[in-house]
Amino acid sequence: MKKRDFLKTGLLGLGALLITRKTDALEYYPTVKNSEWAILYGTWCGSSRDAGVWISEGMDGIADVFDVRENPDLTKYKNIVIGGSIRSGVTSKELQDYLTSHKEMLGGKIRGLFAVCGNMKRPITQNLYPTYFDNHLTKLSGAGKVPSRVFLGRITWGLMEPAVRDQMKSMPGMDEYDNLKRSECMEFGKEIMKSVK
């Protein structure tokens, strides 16, 4: 191969690699897509990502699902569902910052809110709703009265930041668990769709 051809092939290969890199992120391609719906989540280890995807599945897979760390532009969406995992009683700083700085854009578009928490492996109770919604997500996002749901989440040691994992492991009785249920998330997706009909 001539030197010039070699360089050309190399550059083309690099270009293809760069294009491939751009599409590396988890992308979901629903059979039926309605570009009016988006789900935005804040997560550390993925529980709220799965909750978001499963809520979308309950909505027959119509929503685009975004991690807030991608800082997505949601201006084109008419309907948005927002949720996040809980640490020390609140969602991630990234989600809180996004909601604060995009409050105006989000205003009037929010159709549902959700939170994912451990709740010490105990069942979800009504007293969590004012804590995670009225005094937190609703306030930050400016959402109106929309369907809201708290889900039990999970702990996966291998996905956790090492320092946090060590701290968590030192807590008596703390172990891995998985209480997030696809059926409950899907049911919430259906409830949201019903609420806008």
Ligand SMILES: Cc1cc2nc3c(=O)[nH]c(=O)nc-3n(C[C@H](O)[C@H](O)[C@H](O)COP(=O)(O)O)c2cc1C
């Ligand atoms: C450092 C840390 C703090 C947590 N704080 C709370 C809390 O205040 N209340 C609660 O109910 N669950 C708490 N949890 C449990 C998480 O909300 C639950 O495991 C959730 O599914 C984690 O979401 P993620 O997969 O996005 O990390 C905490 C978990 C960790 C690791």
